[in-house]
Structure formats: C-alpha cells, structure tokens
Amino acid sequence: MIVRNEAANLARCLAGVRDLVDEIVIVDTGSIDNTLDIAKEFGAQIFTSEWQENFSTARNYSLAQATGDWILYLDGDEELIDVNRETVVNLLNQPVEGYYFTIINPTTNQPGGQSIRHVNLRLFRNNPKYRFSGAIHEQIIPSILAAKPQAKLINSKLKIYHHGYKTHSIEEKNKNLRNLNIIKKQVEKEPNNNFYLYNLGVALYQTNDLTGAIDAWEKHSQI
Helix, strand or coil, rough: CCECCCCHHHHHHHCCCCCHHHHHHHCEEEEEEECCHHHHHCCCEECCCCCCCHHHHHHHHHHHHHHCEEEEECEEEEECCCCCCCHHHHHCCCCCCCEEEEEEECCCCCCCCCEEEEEEEEEEECCCCCECCCCCCCHHHHHHHCCCCCCEEEEEEEEECCCCHHHHHHHHHHHHHHHHHHHHHHHCCCCCCHHHHHHHHHHHCCCHHHHHHHHHHCCCCCC
C-alpha cells in the first residue's frame, strides 16, 4: 500500500486483510496525522518515500519491498469485503498470473446511494518485471503482458469497497485538484497521449471546467 494521511480509514482497511496476508508493506508519502501509528498496530513494515506526483513511482517502490510470492495492493481508503483465507489460498493455487477485483465506488455519503463499479487487476504474482506505469491511473497489466504475453488474467469475483470518492472524502483531500495538476503535467509531456487527454477531460469536468473538459475530449476524439 501507498498511503498519506489515511488515519480515518487505515484501521478498517488493514483489519480486513491482516488474516489473509503474510506481510503488510506500507509506503508513506508524507503523512502528518497518526497514519503510521495505526500501521504499526497491525505489524506493518513501514517505509517512507518522498511524493513525486507520480503514483507509479510510489507503487513500484512498494512492490520492491514485498517478499511474498503474490502481491495484493490496496489503498488506505479501500476495504476488501466478503472474503476469507480459504478463498484467497484457492486463488493462489491456480495457474493464473493475476486476478481482477470489482471496485465499488460510492459517490455520495448516503447509504444505498449511487455508486460506480469497475474492475481492476489487484492480485498478481510478485515478479520484478511487473511494474506500474503512468503518473496517475497507473497500470500494471502492460508490464505483465510484456513479460509474459500469454499471461492468464481472470476475474476473482472478489470485491473492494472504495470509500475515497464519497463527497466528503474528495472535499477533505482535494483529490480532484490533485489529479488535475498531475494530468496536466503529463499532457504537457505527451500532448497526443489519448489516455491522458481523456482523463484530463474527466478531471476538468470534476472541477466544473466544462469548456476545458469538452476541449480535451475533442482533442482525444481527433487522435
């Protein structure tokens, strides 16, 4: 995990996985609350890394610290739900390179409110060739397929509940502005990168810059 100021969420996250894993690796990128005290209570191995506005850099540093045969990565504001050790062990015994999880993202603070779901590869074999790419919305799959083109990646049917896009969480951490600043820098470096242009549009839309969002998406559609 990479974390920063996750004191409000971290205990819930770690409580859900401590009986499923052999080690907990925490890379802190500059917490000023009691995030690290909570991590210590769960026996985590704690490392620090200066934040460089690049999620892949931080995640890859965390991968380098892991000693297990498999990697499960989570964020501090996430919660693995409805899973037991037997289920996990069964997954690890299959001839598979990695597993997708369903990420449930509530967008309001109201129970039973609107949520967005997507799948993301969260469990994969620990291989030094498998590393994240992209400063934001980082991806691990390209490196897995580059190293092993026939890699089998399947849906685990397991779920992760992501608390971080509830209204109050976004406001407290100013995630939209953070994301926008990172994506703008990436578009400056790679102005024809469709992935970054699309996400620039999303970030601008989320900060209520509708004109900018439309412009970014039009550029995206023209490439």
